[in-house]
Amino acid sequence: ASRFGVVQQGPPIEVFALNKAFLDDTFENKVNLGVGAYRTEEGKPWVLPVVRQVERDMAANETLNHEYLPVLGLDSFSAAATKMLLGSNVAIDEGRAFGIQTLSGTGALRVGAEFLARQLGYKTFYFSQPTWENHRLLFLNAGFNDPREYRYWDQNKRGLDFDGMIADLKNAPENSVIILHACAHNPTGSDPTQEQWKEIANVMKEKKLFPFLDCAYQGFASGDLEKDAWASRFFVEQGFELFVAQSFAKNFGLYNERVGNLTVVMSSKEAIAPVKSQLTLLVRGMYSNPPNHGGRIVSTVLNDPKLFEEWKTCIKTMADRILLMRDSLRNKLLELKTPGTWDHITQQIGMFSYTGLTTKQVEHLVNVYHIYLLKSGRINMCGLTTKNVEYVAKAIHDAVTK
């Protein structure tokens, strides 16, 4: 008998299992609305032209090598990433903000959470109901042991349950870590308004809660880097000490290169050296140092005005295609007179729409139409194309009316 016989089978991870089921499906008109990645109008992954160009230059550059990066990554990358997030900001001017390169957004969340658990002894964290399915597991694995939810989604309104959210934050114990989606909330696509963010910040300040912003979609959400950074910048201007996890998976299309940044903002610059030293030990004992390839690409683009402009047109292309698909899906459902309201499809932002479809309706779409989506009814708008949107709309109509 194996010593591993004691190990229990764990549950599958829904989004990966769904993707596999899609790939194994031989039906010609199958549609993948599950996976969290950009797809072109042809349904294909997209390597941004500006990324291809930088990669070609890197391949031809014989002075580059494969030496280790420092434990906290490439400085030129993390400084540019921090600046892209915070803009020209008082915390940067006063030298009390810095970034470290991490293994994409997940790695930034993990390093940040583990730091808070080990160094500050924080144990309680709050995530939105619903949220990205990895927040809970990630914080528990990082050493937190008191997971709690704050209300976020109102199924009847198909929008934010703002009063519920505020009430739950008001009840949170001091020093709870509150995970906030900086823009384009996953999975609901519904963000607080600026007025609502102000109220959230007031409550968090009063209750001494720690904001950990998760910024996985800057630029990708609205097509505008500044707009998508509004909430993060606002919290910094309000004087919070905070962490922000940045991912370059979506906005650079660098999913598997694992490029991320943990931005740290503190109220005094004296704390920087000790905090950096502890982050260094944490990363050293976890994965020693990050990979270079993706970080160098992002650094090259963010630090070169011409490449930066080119990249901005790429994110605009992606954001615009998503907006177009939101419009088309809503219009088709209106044409079909599908019962219910569908305005939320165009009101929600980012890659995802929380359709409000029930688990049974979702099963119908998967089993009868080979349209793959999460049980929660979340769809990735990029899975839609001008060629399949009608098929999807008719299938939704059938699922809703049958």
Ligand code: PMP
């Ligand atoms: N947070 C949210 C809300 C996300 O949607 C994602 C991507 N699915 C991430 C973090 C992190 O992804 P990655 O580690 O690939 O950057």
